[in-house]
Amino acid sequence: MSGTQPAASLAYEAVKKLILDGEIAGGDLISENALAGQLGMSRTPMRSAFQRLESEGWLTLYPKRGAVVTPVTxxxxxxxxxxxxxxxxxxxxxxxxxxxxxxxxxxxxxxxxxxxxxxxxxxxxxxxxxxxxxxxxxxxxxxxxxxxxxxxxxxxxxxxxxxxxxxxxxxxxxxxxxxxxxxxxxxxxxxxxxxxxxxxxxxxxxxxxxxxxxxxxx
Structure with a gap:
């Protein structure tokens, strides 16, 4: 667990930065696999990052499909x-x-x-x-x-x-x-x-x- 937590934090910060910088726009559908590959990470920390981002309101998760970035209303x-x-x-x-x-x-x-x-x-x-x-x-x-x-x-x-x-x-x-x-x-x-x-x-x-x-x- 101690080995995966830093990776999960890094994945969280990396994905959140993509959202804040507008590189991933509101309404975009993103996947754990694609972003994990893009960022050179495994799926496990990326899954944790997605769950954390959903809890904070940045994403909405859809099982087996990925996640949609919450748009600014x-x-x-x-x-x-x-x-x-x-x-x-x-x-x-x-x-x-x-x-x-x-x-x-x-x-x-x-x-x-x-x-x-x-x-x-x-x-x-x-x-x-x-x-x-x-x-x-x-x-x-x-x-x-x-x-x-x-x-x-x-x-x-x-x-x-x-x-x-x-x-x-x-x-x-x-x-x-x-x-x-x-x-x-x-x-x-x-x-x-x-x-x-x-x-x-x-x-x-x-x-x-x-x-x-x-x-x-x-």
């Missing part, structure tokens, strides 16, 4: 994005001035790295930097409980960004420019403007309509 996408808007907007509104200035520098650096990843045509790097950009905003507010909750959404975010960047008509260059605009709003302490820009930014990238609290109050 429109409802899940909208709810995750609305949670992000609420958390990031709160972070900017509660952030002291010195933290905003320090964060602005960090955000600009990340946006520049994103531009480099676009030039290198690395969508995986671009997606990871996108998650880093938005996480930095939450981290700068200094609330570890809120940051922990935000981090619980990280894998969903990564997968959503990866699939949206591939499918959306909104270009990676445009995303980079919008990140710089968001960074500028942070530096100026313009919380309401930041929130409005963030909502529009996420709607364009993920091609979804988010609820607007201001509209609901009217």
């Amino acid at each position: 429109s409802t899940e996408k909208r709810e995750v994005l609305e949670a992000r808007v609420a958390i990031e907007a709160h972070a900017v509104a509660s952030m002291p001035g010195e933290a905003r200035r320090t964060l602005h520098t960090e955000l600009v650096d990340i946006a520049k790295s994103q531009s480099e990843s676009v030039a290198a045509r690395s969508l995986t790097d671009f997606s990871e930097l996108d998650v880093r950009f938005h996480r930095a905003i939450v981290a700068a507010a200094g609330n570890s409980v809120i940051l922990g909750f935000y981090d619980s959404l990280r894998e969903r975010q990564r997968r959503m960004v990866e699939s949206s960047v591939h499918a959306s008509a909104h270009s990676t260059e445009a995303i980079g420019h919008e990140h710089l605009d968001l960074a500028e709003a942070v530096a100026r302490g313009e919380a309401e403007r930041f929130t409005s820009m963030l909502r529009s930014h996420l709607e364009r990238v993920h091609e979804v309509r988010l609820s607007n609290d201001d509209e609901g109050a009217k």
